[in-house]
Amino acid sequence: MCGIVGLIHKNNGGSENVGSQMTSMLQALKHRGPDSTGYAMYGKSNNNNYIMRFKVAESEDVKGGYDIHTKISKRIDEVDSRLKSLGVKIISKDNPTEYSLRYEVSISKDIKNVVDYLEDIEGVEILSVGHSLELIKDLGDANVVSNQYKLDGFKGTHGIGHTRMATESDVDISSAHPYWAYPFSDISVVHNGQLTNYWTNRRDLERRGHRFSSKCDSELIAVYIADKMNQGVDLETAMKDSVKYLDGVFTYIVATKDQLGMAKDVMAAKPMVVYESEDMIALASEEVAIRTLFDSQIDTFDPYHGEVRVWKN
Amino acid sequence: MEKLKNEKSHEMGLHKEALKGRTQQRFFSAEEGENLTYFNSFDVDTSKKASIDAKNMTPREINTKIRELMQQGFGDITIDNPMSRHGVGVGILNRLNLTFNDSLGYFGCGLIDGPNIHIKGRVGWSCGENMMAGTVVIEKNAGSTFGAAIRGGDLVCKGSVGARTGIDQKGGTIIVGGDTGAFSGFMMQRGRMIICGNAGLNLGDSMYDGTIYVGGEIEGLGVDCVQGEMTDLDIYYLSSKLDLYGIKTPNGIEKMNKYVSGKQLWNYDKLEPSEKKLVL
Numbered sequence: 031m032c033g034i035v036g037l038i039h040k041n042n043g044g045s046e047n048v049g050s051q052m053t054s055m056l057q058a059l060k061h062r063g064p065d066s067t068g069y070a071m072y073g074k075s076n077n078n079n080y081i082m083r084f085k086v087a088e089s090e091d092v093k094g095g096y097d098i099h100t101k102i103s104k105r106i107d108e109v110d111s112r113l114k115s116l117g118v119k120i121i122s123k124d125n126p127t128e129y130s131l132r133y134e135v136s137i138s139k140d141i142k143n144v145v146d147y148l149e150d151i152e153g154v155e156i157l158s159v160g161h162s163l164e165l166i167k168d169l170g171d172a173n174v175v176s177n178q179y180k181l182d183g184f185k186g187t188h189g190i191g192h193t194r195m196a197t198e199s200d201v202d203i204s205s206a207h208p209y210w211a212y213p214f215s216d217i218s219v220v221h222n223g224q225l226t227n228y229w230t231n232r233r234d235l236e237r238r239g240h241r242f243s244s245k246c247d248s249e250l251i252a253v254y255i256a257d258k259m260n261q262g263v264d265l266e267t268a269m270k271d272s273v274k275y276l277d278g279v280f281t282y283i284v285a286t287k288d289q290l291g292m293a294k295d296v297m298a299a300k301p302m303v304v305y306e307s308e309d310m311i312a313l314a315s316e317e318v319a320i321r322t323l324f325d326s327q328i329d330t331f332d333p334y335h336g337e338v339r340v341w342k343n
Numbered sequence: 344m345e346k347l348k349n350e351k352s353h354e355m356g357l358h359k360e361a362l363k364g365r366t367q368q369r370f371f372s373a374e375e376g377e378n379l380t381y382f383n384s385f386d387v388d389t390s391k392k393a394s395i396d397a398k399n400m401t402p403r404e405i406n407t408k409i410r411e412l413m414q415q416g417f418g419d420i421t422i423d424n425p426m427s428r429h430g431v432g433v434g435i436l437n438r439l440n441l442t443f444n445d446s447l448g449y450f451g452c453g454l455i456d457g458p459n460i461h462i463k464g465r466v467g468w469s470c471g472e473n474m475m476a477g478t479v480v481i482e483k484n485a486g487s488t489f490g491a492a493i494r495g496g497d498l499v500c501k502g503s504v505g506a507r508t509g510i511d512q513k514g515g516t517i518i519v520g521g522d523t524g525a526f527s528g529f530m531m532q533r534g535r536m537i538i539c540g541n542a543g544l545n546l547g548d549s550m551y552d553g554t555i556y557v558g559g560e561i562e563g564l565g566v567d568c569v570q571g572e573m574t575d576l577d578i579y580y581l582s583s584k585l586d587l588y589g590i591k592t593p594n595g596i597e598k599m600n601k602y603v604s605g606k607q608l609w610n611y612d613k614l615e616p617s618e619k620k621l622v623l
Contacts, residue, residue, distance in 0.1 A: 296525075296544075297506070297525065297526070298487060298505065298506035298507075298524050298525055298526075298543075299506075301467075301468060301486065301487065303467070303486070316427070316429075316448060316449065316467060317427040317446060317448060317465065317467055318426070318427045318428060318429065318448045318467075320427075321426050321427045321446075327444075327445050327446055327463070327464045328446075329465070329483060329484075330446075330465055330484065331465075331484050331502075331503065332484070332486050332487060332504075332505035332506075332524070334505070334506065334524045334525065334543055335506055335524055335525040335543060335544060
């Protein structure tokens with residue numbers, strides 16, 4: 031059934047501990063899906079450089095195979111080499127796990143070309159590229175992933191997260207949420223539900239040059255939003271259009287560099303609870319997640335069918 | 344067992360199975376003097392008060408504690424800090440004054456028969472599901488499927504509720520002080536629903552029976568839901584029911600509209616009222 035959360039702080043300059051807040055919210059939703067947990071968090075924006083989060087293998091791969099460690103090492107070398115050949119400057123490198131990496135890079139070319147060239151390497155998948163977006167996802171519950179990637183100290187303005195019960199596709203990092211809206215920097219999506227016109231719409235979007243990294247229906251939303259924004263449509267309009275375009279039952283949350291939006295299907299079949307104050311907005315599949323941030327009673331509401339809301343920080 | 348074996352149903356060849364091990368199955372006899380009390384229902388004294396701080400308790404611990412207190416005769420229980428947890432206050436089958444000084448999560452106060460429950464916060468999805476009798480009053484908003492399959496009692500939300508309010512309602516009264524979402528009264532079979540504010544799409548879709556009153560605007564009626572005629576009796580009923588809970592309609596009771604089923608079910612409409620009750 032999956033659990034989704036979203037959080038945006040207003041006027042705080044990126045000083046909130048979004049990492050620990052997201053972890054507490056996601057851990058409270060563990061019962062909605064223990065297979066994998068993912069975060070898309072927005073730190074302080076660096077307009078010159080990009081943060082690139084990517085993986086060179088699945089976490090399950092590392093547990094088996096005699097030469098996987100050598101392969102991983104070779105893949106990372108190949109990534110470095112290809113970045114160099116494209117003239118991309120690597121400012122800093124970090125590898126929270128053996129198979130998952132975080133690079134701060136200076137890219138002067140089109141992001142799409144860089145991503146396509148890197149994903150041509152076996153096992154490499156770019157999870158996100160953005161000035162402030164950092165997308166982290168792995169198997170296990172929120173506490174496991176947060177400890178593994180040291181997310182408790184992550185400071186930022188907003189974020190979205192997902193705890194997954196796999197129903198439509200595999201239990202792996204590729205099928206875990208959130209999804210980055212390739213090739214647009216700083217756009218990510220989490221989704222709870224099932225899309226029944228996934229294949230029809232996927233073929234349509236593929237014909238228009240979009241890439242899918244998984245067979246998870248949720249990725250369709252990210253790609254659709256990316257396609258709309260590519261046509262110059264603003265986020266709120268794109269989301270309103272998506273409610274008609276997508277068939278099935280769904281609630282999803284989108285985040286951009288400075289916005290957070292939610293949309294609900296026309297039958298209001300999937301849950302969403304919203305807390306709104308002057309300082310922050312918190313959304314979750316269940317209020318119990320939002321309550322991890324508050325000791326006392328809060329006012330919340332359920333958005334209605336087909337409803338789309340967008341907030342700015 | 345000996346007593347059961349001699350009962351008429353056994354003479355007719357029913358209930359031949361041996362009862363052993365753990366079971367919740369019980370056979371009642373029509374000749375039994377008192378057969379209207381449930382398992383786990385308690386004789387409580389409403390002047391005996393107790394409170395629980397549920398901040399660090401699991402839903403199971405909260406429900407067990409309520410049961411223990413009822414067993415000790417406490418008839419007025421207050422729960423502080425349930426922290427929007429799910430499935431709290433369920434399965435209470437006797438009179439009890441229960442107050443939650445906070446919000447509840449999903450499936451709060453379901454499967455109840457008799458208690459008067461006051462929730463000072465909000466409730467999540469499916470509050471009061473399958474309730475048989477008693478009252479549940481919520482001060483703030485409620486989630487979707489509010490009062491799903493309710494059979495009796497009064498379920499009152501002073502704020503607005505989500506979608507599919509009173510889905511499969513089989514009796515009782517659901518009162519909403521604010522608005523409701525889409526598909527409210529979906530497959531409603533009996534009982535009354537009072538919506539003081541606006542109603543979403545497909546109100547009363549596929550309803551068999553029952554009555555829906557709406558004070559505000561309706562986004563759209565569902566299949567087989569038609570407008571009925573308001574009578575003096577309806578106005579009297581609405582006025583006394585809403586007064587009971589201190590709820591006001593934005594446009595006044597006289598301007599409320601009534602919606603009923605327009606369905607002509609081939610089988611259902613041929614039944615006598617007593618037979619209808621059996622199939623519902």
